[in-house]
Amino acid sequence: MALHVKTNVNGDAAEFLCEPDETLLDALRDRLGLTGTKEGCGTGDCGACSVILDGRLVCSCLVLAAEAEGRSVRTIEGMAKGDELTTLQRKFLEHAALQCGVCTPGFLVAAEELLRRNDNPTEEQVRYWLAGNLCRCTGYDKIVRAVLDAAKDMREHAHA
C-alpha cells in the first residue's frame, strides 16, 4: 500500500506517494526527479547519496522515504542560488576537485555541513569528516584543498 508523504525539499513543500520499504534516495530520484543525489552502493558505504535531513548529514539510501514526513531535506539541487554557485561549488571547480563528478554532489553536501559546524577545520578534520564519502578518481588531494580553500574564503568574506 502506497504511503502519502508531505515534506520539505530545499525550502519548497513537496509531496509524493511511496512504498513503505522505499528509501528516501529512491523517492528523491524517482518520485521527485531530483537525480543529483546519486546511488553508489545502497548500503551507506559510499556517501554518494548524502543529504541533510533536519540539519543532520545522512545517507539517503539508509533513510526510509516515509521518514521524511514533516521534516526538511536539503540536497545538492538546493545549493546554488539561481546561477550563483556557493563558495564550495566554485572552489571544487577552481581546484579541479572532480574528475568523473559522480561523487561530487555527496562531497559538496557533506563538506557544506562540515563548514556550517566548523568554519576553520584542519586538514585532518576535513579528511575524517569526509571519510564517509568515496571518490575513486581524484585520490582526494584536490578535494581536501578545495574544502580548505573554501573555508578560508568564507571566513575572510564573513569578516570583511
Place this chain on the structure above:
Amino acid sequence: MPKDIATRTFKQVGTRPLRPDGIEKVTGRARFGADFSMPGMLTGRILRSPHAHARILKIDTSAAEALPGVKAVVTARDFPETDDGLHDIRMNVMAREKALYDGHAVAAVAAVSPAVAKEALKLIRVDYEVLPHVTDVDEAMKPSAPVLHQHIFTANESPAAKRPSNVAGKYEFGHGDPEAGFRKADHVIARSFKVEAAHQGYIEPHACVANVTADGQGDLWCCTQGHFMVRAISAGLNGMDLSKLRVTASEIGGGFGGKTTVYIEPVAVALSRKAGKPVKIVMTRDEVFRATGPTHSASIDVKIGATKDGRITGAFAELRYQGGAFPGSLADMGAMAAFACYDLENVRTIGWDVVTNRPKLAAYRAPSAPAICFAVESVIDELARTIGMDPIDFRLKNAAREGTLSSYGPTYQAIGLEATLRALKAHPHYKAPLKPGQGRGVACGFWFNFGGQTCVSLNIGLDGTVALSVGTPDIGGSRASMSLMVAEELGIPYEKVRCIIADTASLGYNDVTDGSRVTFSTGLATIQAARNAIKVMCARAAATWGIPEDAVEWVDGHARPTGPNAGNFEPLSLADIAAQSHQTGGPIAGHCEVTAEGAGVSFGAHLADVEVDRETGAVKVLRYTVAQDAGKAVHPAYVEGQYQGGAVQGIGWALNEEYIYGHDGRLQNAGFLDYRIPVCSDLPMIDTLILEIPNPGHPYGVRGVGETPIVPPMATIGNAIAAATGVRMTHAPMSPPRILKALTENQAGT
C-alpha cells in the same frame, strides 16, 4: 620529430581553465547512467547464478511470466549462437549450458516496477547441477583441476596441447640468454609473488535505458567508455543492423577500464524489443562486484642477476594470470611490460593465460602491469640493497633510454624514465628525515599507451564560436583538453569552444576511451580537424581578396596575407569569415578520420614513506610523490589528477583491496564495506612532478598519462615496508593480517 614540438610556445595549452562540464557536475544536473528515464519505462533486473560452476539443466520462467506486471523475460535462448566472433561475450552476458562464476547472469525480466521485477526473479526456477570449481590460478593450472571449457587447448604450446585445460595460452618475449646472464652476475635473486584481484571500484554502477522496437530500430543510453563498442556488441547479440541502433554515452561516473565492455546493455535491448517498451537496468553494487570487472589475480616468479657494481646481467619472469571464466587474462601484456623499464642484454618473460570460475576480467588502468611491477621492482629493490647501492642510482644505471631495445620488441624513441628518476632524486622528499619504524620506498613503472581509430568533427558557427564533436566518452576532463587544443590551433578563446560527445549515428567509428588514448589520439584528430578548417577559412579569405590560397596564412585567429607581396588586406578574423560564409561557399567545418599511431610509451617513478604498526599490521602512508612524463601537459590540473587518482588506486590495491573467495567459490566481500577502497582519512596529499619529454608522435608532444600512475604504487609501498621492517612482502595486498603474519614469521626465524 617535428622541429617545433620541443621549442614551441603555447598560448592556451598548459593553462588551467575551468572544465566545460563543471557547473553541471557541482549542481547535480549532469546526467549519469542511472539519471535518464523515459515515459512508460519498465524496470529490468537480472537473475544471477549463486554457484561458482554449475550445469544449467533447465530454466522455467513460466511463473515469472504469469506474474501481473511482468512484460518480458529473456534467457540465453533470446541470444542465439551465431558464428560472429562474439562467442565469449554472448556467454558472459547470459549463461548458456553452464554458469561459470558466482554472479553469472542466467535470466532477466522487465516489469512495471522494481518491486514486481524483484518478485519475478524469485519465481524463475533454475535447475542446476553443481560442478567442482576452481578460483585460484595455480590450482586451475594443475592437471587435476576442474576444466571450465572443453574447447580450450593451450595456444602456442609446443608440442601442441592434446587435452583441453584451463590454460588458454602461453606467451614469450625477450632477447639474449638470461641463463648466461645469471652466470655473469655477482648476485642473483629469485622470488615468487602472489597478487590478488582488485575491482576498478567506480562509484557509479552500470546503468542503461534501451528503447527498441520489434523491427530492430532503437536507442540505447548508457554509461560507457565506448558507445561504438556498446553498439557493435548490443546490435550483434540481438541480430540488429549497426546503423539502426543509436547509442548515446551518458556522463560516466568512473570507469578505469571497467566500462570498456558490456554486461546489461544487450539484455536491456532484448527486453525492450520483447516488451515493446523502454527498459532501464541499473546494477546494484553487489552485482557490480560479483559480475563485472575485476582484474586478474597473479602468481609470479622473478629472477634477476646483477654485478656488484650494479649492472643487471640477466632477467627472467614467469607470469601466471587468471582472468576469470574466459581467456584474456592479459598475461601476455604483463609479460611484455615486465622489464620495460630496463636496458637489458639478456631478458625473457613467459606469460600464462588461465581461466577460473571468477567473473570475466575487465581492463583496469594499465591492465596487467601493477602485479608484475610489484614482483620485478621488489626484486630490483632487494638487489640494490644487497649490492649496497642507492635504489634510484641502481635503476638509473640500468634504465631504458632513447635507442634501448625493449624487452618486448620495439626500440624506444625519446622517453622520460631517466628524467623522472632524476626528478625524484632531486626532490626534497628523497632527503627528508625518517623516524624509527618508518621506511621509504621507490619504484618505477611503464605503460604502452594506445592510439587507435578516431573520428572528430569540428563545426565553425556563424557567430565565430566552434562546436567540436568527439566520439570518446570523457572520463576525466578530456572535453577541457580538447577545447584547449582547438583554442590553441584556431587562435580563439577557450570559452568560444564547446566540445560534446556525439552519439553513434552522428559521427564515424571511434575506439573506446582506453589505453590512455584520448588526449593523445582524439587530441591529434582534433588538431588535424582544426587545421583542415583553417585551410577552408584561408581559402575563403583568398577568394574574398582575389589572391592565391597559398598567399594566405593563419596567425592568431586571423587569415592574413603572407607578406606585402601577397597584397595589402586587413586580416579577417575567424568570426569575420564565419559571418560571411553563406556568401563564400557555405558552412565551414573540419573533419578528421584517423588510426592514430605513435602514442608514445609512458614512464613514471613513485616515492613513498610509510609507518608500520607492529601490533596491528596496519600501514600508514605518510608521504607520497609521483613523477611522470606527460610529453606535454595540456591541462596540468587534470594531469595531476590522473597521477594522484592512479597512485591512490594503487595504494588501495597495495594495502587493502582484494577479491576474497570462500571454499564454496562465492565472493565473500561484494560491497564497499568489506572491499575497502582508500578513504580520505587514509591518505596524505599526493605530490606530483610533471615532466615533459615531448612525444614525437603527437603535434604538441602529448603522451597519454592515465594508466602509468597505478603501476608503481604496489611496489613502492612494498619497498617502503621492507625498509621500515626489514621484511619483504611477497603477497599483495599487504593487508594487516598478511603484514602481521610476515612480521611474526620473521621474528620466529631470527
